[in-house]
Amino acid sequence: MxxxxxxxxxxxxxxxxxxxxxxxxxxxxxxxxxxxxxxxxxxxxxxxxxxxxxxxxxxxxxxxxxxxxxxxxxxxxxxxxxxxxxxxxxxxxxxxxxxxxxxxxxxxxxxxxxxxxxxxxxxxxxxxxxxxxxxxxxxxxxxxxxxxxxxxxxxxxxxxxxxxxKREVSQEIQELKEEIEILKKAKLAAAKQDLIVKPKPVAELEPEIPPKTEIETAKPIVAKPTSNILYAQEISGGFQLVDSSPKVVYKIKSTGLDNVYLVEGKSAIIYKKGSAWVIEYYTNGVLKKETLNIKF
Structure with missing residues (x-):
């Protein structure tokens, strides 16, 4: 029974x-x-x-x-x-x-x-x-x-x-998009600045060597790689991560777990895996992960 x-x-x-x-x-x-x-x-x-x-x-x-x-x-x-x-x-x-x-x-x-x-x-x-x-x-x-x-x-x-x-939240989202766009333009301007060719000093010619008459081929200009390091700056309740511009890329909030943070304004989480930092987020229902270089 x-x-x-x-x-x-x-x-x-x-x-x-x-x-x-x-x-x-x-x-x-x-x-x-x-x-x-x-x-x-x-x-x-x-x-x-x-x-x-x-x-x-x-x-x-x-x-x-x-x-x-x-x-x-x-x-x-x-x-x-x-x-x-x-x-x-x-x-x-x-x-x-x-x-x-x-x-x-x-x-x-x-x-x-x-x-x-x-x-x-x-x-x-x-x-x-x-x-x-x-x-x-x-x-x-x-x-x-x-x-x-x-x-x-x-x-x-x-x-x-x-x-x-709801209109207020939509406005905040629009402002965030504009901030991201400004950050992109700032990075683009920095990259263009790196393309400026610095003048080379004129080498002194030794008396016994005749001056060269041939036209030297111009060397291609190579853009310097931009740093992908994010620097953590402490704020109330967590940190803000800024790049070398410096521009704020993420604002992260502390959780009850060690080395685990919630990303403010995004459905995302940042956590430490081994010696690297990983951001994990969803886009259209698909889980995505990226490795970040964060300096605390």
Whole structure:
């Protein structure tokens, strides 16, 4: 009798997991809020940025709330799930879980609890949210279009109807693009400066050697390679990485882990691997890695 009961429980858990996975696979995007309700400030302890990164790591196309959404999502908000992180009370533990709702505010999936006994808030929240996301990792999410969802268009968003907060975020993104463009122009100007040929001193001719009359072939001008070293300058909550211009290339925020940083304004993380530094980020759902030369 007891074995039948245990078998029934296991079957229900397996069925629930498969059903949740199937439902989640029908949604193309996950929207991460700028602030979780149990915290006071936006992206406090970089938890919202960490949640976006972890969703991307486990296969989702994760978007920050208010950013410039893709065209299909602007036409049909039901293509996306809205995520939230909830805190449950615990006497000696920090306990967090991840919740996903559809466009009708119906809960589609809730993870198990991630727990931590760390006393420092930043470390405790970081560890707990990572443990909660292990439940999402085990779902092996892969997007499968569903006609019943893609046919819904409950809310159409146009550029003229965006709330002020969303326009503000879009403006910040545009300013960041302009800053990158200025940095590119500065690097190009520096490269052109390196191409200037310095005049060579005229060698003194010895009396016994007649002067040369033939025309020497001009040597090709070779541009000096620009340095790819990024220098870390300490700022509040982390560092800014500047090149030799100097221009700010990245701003990175400290995490609860040694030699692991979140990149401000990007779905990216920088960490140390051996003696090298690596930046890891998602572009259109594809994980990319680059090696950086950082001097602290």
């Amino acid at each position: 007891k074995s039948k009961f245990l078998f029934s429980i296991a079957f229900l858990l397996l069925f629930s997991n498969v059903f949740s996975q199937t439902n989640l696979n029908n949604y193309k995007y996950v929207i991460v809020p700028n602030k979780f309700d149990f915290l006071k400030d936006k992206d406090q302890y970089q938890l919202n940025s960490l949640a976006q990164f972890l969703f991307g790591k486990y296969g989702f196309t994760a978007l920050k709330e208010g950013e410039d959404y893709p065209q299909d999502l602007r036409s049909n908000r039901c293509l996306a799930l809205r995520s939230d992180v909830l805190k449950e009370s615990g006497m000696f533990k920090t306990r967090l879980k991840v919740e996903l709702k559809d466009c009708n505010d119906q809960v589609i999936y809730t993870t198990g609890l991630g727990e931590s006994r760390e006393k420092e808030f930043k470390k405790a929240y970081n560890q707990s949210i990572r443990e909660a996301f292990l439940f999402i990792r085990d779902l092996n999410y892969s997007y499968v279009p569903n006609e019943s969802i893609t046919s819904l268009a409950t809310t159409t968003i146009t550029s003229t109807s965006q709330p002020a907060a």
